[in-house]
Amino acid sequence: MHDSFPLHANAQVPAQAETHPVFNVSSELGDINLLTSDQALQEAVQREGAVWAMEDLSQFGALTGSREYLHLGYLANKYKPELDTHDRFGHRVDVVHYHPAYHELMRSAFAHQLHALPWVNPVAGAHVARAAKLLMQGQVEAGHICPTTMTFACIPSLRTTPKLAALWEDKILSAVYDPRNLPASQKNGLTVGMGMTEKQGGSDVRANTTFATPIDQHGPGESYETKTYEITGHKWFLSAPMCDLFLVLAKTEAGVSCFLVPRWRPDGTKNTLQVIRLKNKMGNVSNASSEVEFRGAFGWLVGDEGRGVATIIEMVSLTRFDCMIGSTAIMRMGLIQAIHHCQQRVAFGKKLIDQPLMQNLLADLTLEYEGALALTMRMARALDQQELDATNQHESLLARIATAIGKYWICKRTPNHSYEAMEVIGGSGVMEDSPMPRLYREAVINTIWEGSGNVQCLDVLRAMTKTPATVDAYFNEVRLALGKHALFDQAVSRLQAEFQNREYLEFRARHVGDQLAVVLQAALLLQHAPDSVSTAFCLSRLGQQGMHNYGSLPIGVNAKAIIHRTYQV
Structure with missing residues (x-):
């Protein structure tokens, strides 16, 4: 065994963890303005009619391009949503838990009216301004865009039945994102999901087997209690199962029809829309896509029977x-x-x-x-x-x-x-x-x-x-x-x-x-x-x-x- 060479009294022991300097590498992208850094986007906003929104869009661009905001997208995807079908006492709850970063992105999206801008401010350029905002928000994270989009997109369908629109539209268009697991009547804002796809049908929705029967009388929904239907069947994909309302396709005697299905019944009891599992997707993981069954679920007809696809x-x-x-x-x-x-x-x-x-x-x-x-x-x-x-x-x-x-x-x-x-x-x-x-x-x-x-x-x-x-x-x-x-x-x-x-x-x-x-x-x-x-x-x-x-x-x-x-x- 050889003796070690003695160290000089003034010699310093090198830090063994530092084997080399770090150089010629990139850095984390952040603290950029996603509007003002993008000349093509600025030109498009002005050209297509939303000059009036430029100041607001610039502020939003600074927010969405900040390091802290971009990091929310990372966190929302690192920590996937988790499903509890029952509570610890055995009650059916069908609750999905999300990371706080997901909720923060949703809160911001709704506060900036990504779900509502053209409907609450129907002026020239409103869709253009919203598209620009969604483009910047989408660069941060895609999963929360799904329920934001569905909430935005439901309005024209809902307006085919004015009395239903009158019941729900104000809360759907609210700038408040309210993730609490409560009946709609107790919430300050609502989100909307959609269920079309079934195992055997895919894009061919006319092959669906889910059916609906009237509880009291046929016809488009008019109030919380009248002209209601009971829906039985399944959906192979239902995105964002913690939404408050869902537009769902089901067959009646007249053919494929569209229904508005709440997660909670108007009487405050849980609707029998039951989440079987969350889908293990390769992407969009922050967004909980689910497989569900309707076991006599409560809903209202939207539009006319047999005109569900339209x-x-x-x-x-x-x-x-x-x-x-x-x-x-x-x-x-x-x-x-x-x-x-x-x-x-x-x-x-x-x-x-x-x-x-x-x-x-x-x-x-x-x-x-x-x-x-x-x-x-x-x-x-x-x-x-x-x-x-x-x-x-x-x-x-x-x-x-x-x-x-x-x-x-x-x-x-x-x-x-x-x-x-x-x-x-x-x-x-x-x-x-x-x-x-x-x-x-x-x-x-x-x-x-x-x-x-x-x-x-x-x-x-x-x-x-x-x-x-x-x-x-x-x-x-x-x-x-x-x-x-x-x-x-x-x-x-x-x-x-x-x-x-x-x-x-x-x-x-x-x-x-x-x-x-x-x-x-x-x-x-x-x-x-x-x-x-x-x-x-x-x-x-x-x-x-x-x-x-x-x-x-x-x-x-x-x-x-x-x-x-x-x-x-």
Whole structure:
């Protein structure tokens, strides 16, 4: 055994835990303003009619981009909701427990009227302002957006039955988020969920087996006690089971009908809507999606018997619009995480942000976001216009077809966009303490919820067939950009030719949907975005090169200018 070398009297023992300095790494993204750092979003808000909201949106952008607020999203997903079907004494309770971060995000969302703005302040630009807020809130966390969206989207369906709307609307539109497990009469604000999907049906809701029978008399609900129904059956997916009210599809003798089902009966007893389990989803984990059974549950008919799909589709069209917003939000957060990393990380002698191939990739990802944002905010203006001016047929027809186009395309493009942003960050990007895995898992959700890609493409065809004027509205919109770029003009001609051949149209529905989406995005960017953006979009999406993997922009595009627009700090 060798003796140790003696230490000099003045020598210091090195800290054994410090084997190397930490340098050339990124830092936590935070304390940025999610509005003022995003030039494209600012322009869209002003262009589409919500200039009046800019100061409020800027304040909200500072809140949502703060480190503390972004951390709420992390906590809400780290600690998943938990279900208690019974209390310790054996009573049926069906209570879901959430982390306080989830409740704080919900409280903030309702306080800022993400669930209510166009309904409580129906002015020009209200949908645009709300969309901008939801886009920023969605960059923080996606799970709590689900009940926020459903509460927002229920209003048109509920208003098909004015007496029911009069009973519930004030509390649904309240700016107070009240998570207490109490009957609605004792609460200051209400949330609304939705139940459509059954095991055997999926998107085919006419295959549902849940049935409803009148307790006293047939007809739409009028009061707490009259014209009530008893519902028996199941739902394979019912999101946010702690909501106070649910719009549910069930069959009557007249066919599929829509019902409003409260979690508590008007007499203060628990309704027999029983949660069987929470779904173990790959994403959206902060939001408790559940499997439920209705064992003679109490409810009111909304709309007419046998018209359930037509009634609830009013809600579904708005939830699909919010899927567009949510996916666009995921794109933006992933993109700025990637840019933020590249501004700090050095490889092979220079920062990643200054390397040509990385610039190509980041610019291409930015173009995808710009196209998604432009289409989403244009649809927000269409919603504003059709509600404020019932005679404006163009906006109503455009919203009918372009919302389905946008839901299909934007949601479909987001998963690969999120993956590419994750790849930019590299090995650190796949770690669960990074936001990137959560963004990637969230990106998959919106492609499936509220109708998968195939369902959206078939809905586009349905709109074209049942309402041919939607096609005219679409081409009237894209024609506004004719003459601004040769590749765009050629793409419009090719698209028009697609509609001349109706043979095998359903087989070609995705191909047609792809073209409809990209041409509409190009039209909007050619009209409103800088030349650096619109030209690069046309060259990369409409040219002979076509759409390949991200990072394949042709030589000559101004990548630096494109990147700068989406992350200005």
